[in-house]
Amino acid sequence: MSVMHWTNVDNHSPSKFNGQSSETLVPIRKRISKRSEKDLKQATFKQLYKQNKLAEIVTKAMENKEGLYEEYDEIKIQGSILRINDNVIIKNGDNNVEDYIGTIQKICSVLEPQSNKLICLCKVQWYMKKSEIVIHKPRARCWIGTQEIFSTKTNDFILAQTIIQKCTIVDCDEFVNLQNCDSTTYYNRLEWDVENKKFMNMNEIQLYCLCQQPWNPELNYIQCDKCQKWYHFECVDLLIGSYDDKDYVCGYCN
Template sequence: MSVMHWTNVNNESPSKFNRQSSETLPPIRKRIQKRTEKSLKETTFKSLYKQNKLAEIVKKAQENNEEIYEEYDEIKIQGSILKINDNVIIKNGDHNVEDYVGTIQKICSVLEPQTNKLICMCQVQWFMKKSEILIHKPRARCWIGTQEIFSTKKNDFILAQTIIQKCKIVDCDEFVNLENSDLTTYYNRLEWDVENKKFTNMNEIQLYCLCQQPWNPELNYIQCDKCQKWYHFECVNLIEGCYDDKEYNCGYCN
């Protein structure tokens, strides 16, 4: 039986499997970049639209013909005037998933050359919802509120027609003091790092109760009359309503 072994033997004849020197890499990169740019130029707006590559549509329009690209300060959608920096609810194509929340950063349109139809788009900066965070931080379920959202640095272009309506985003303290709020009112106090799947400013949030969790404005707390600290009823084994008219002292102050 004959057996062939791979060995590190120096061979005078060049092999096609030999690694290329670093001197050859820049020209290769340039050729790849040129091919990519050429491919983008040859790609039609229609095909990019079908692939939902809206950022590429904007880039192609800006590079090829400035006359077909235009930016605006406001746009009318669903009978409402929307402006840059407005917070909006954005329709999710999957009916089984919650709608999205974002802030409008740019409003623009591209005139499709072949059909002369306008592709109206908005660039939005995304917020993450509770359901999206819990995939990566399931233990945060007890302190993240239903109406809490998390700012990110991620932004994308969306079709303007996918915007449902404006929404309101306040800080946590303002949310607690609101007399009337609905499902279009959210609060934000933390930023989420999309790439690394973590909170970026968790050390700035005050922790409460024996369980040392951030404040959840949608839960009920009881305050110790001596130390002024706040506790969940469950964590101190109390029934809600039993201390409405009498003094409460926590286990440390009792």
């Protein structure tokens, strides 16, 4: 992948420290921290760039006193002006995987001292797509829409040139009422906890139908004329179009 996404996987197994006292763990962690700081200082910008360690590039540049780091309010990419808080589609280096969605939090550049070339970066807050959620929550596949995305608290630096274009993010109600929308319009109603792999505010979402699932604006529903509750056509064994001009009474009210 040419773009770092969500969180970096920690390959250090906790079992390595099993059986050690807390007194032993503290100096070990301090040595690891000092070693990381030393490696960062010794690494060149070019080495960090090749390793795609963009956050480390920013940290190293900010610590430098020669003015290598600079922030901006906007940047021009692909002929479009992008600003902080814009929602954007970000290219995924693997063509077999969907592109990413994020919100720009910071726009900056780092001057590479040896070549005098600018490394243009954006710090983005990530959204998760359906394909990334259902891996951990397969039962949610039936109610998550194809244009639904999930906010996270995870952010990271990306190369500015990996941004493809702006996109629109609305809430679920707005999405339902949109007259025209395309593949660059998404809706968000839930937050996803990346670390614990769970929805954060699921208790705030109303459930519908006999199956008690959240509303999916891409599915067909029918409303009972007595209780006013909504049901999936298939859950109450109805064919789409069979009740266009008729009253419908659900099994509970009948």
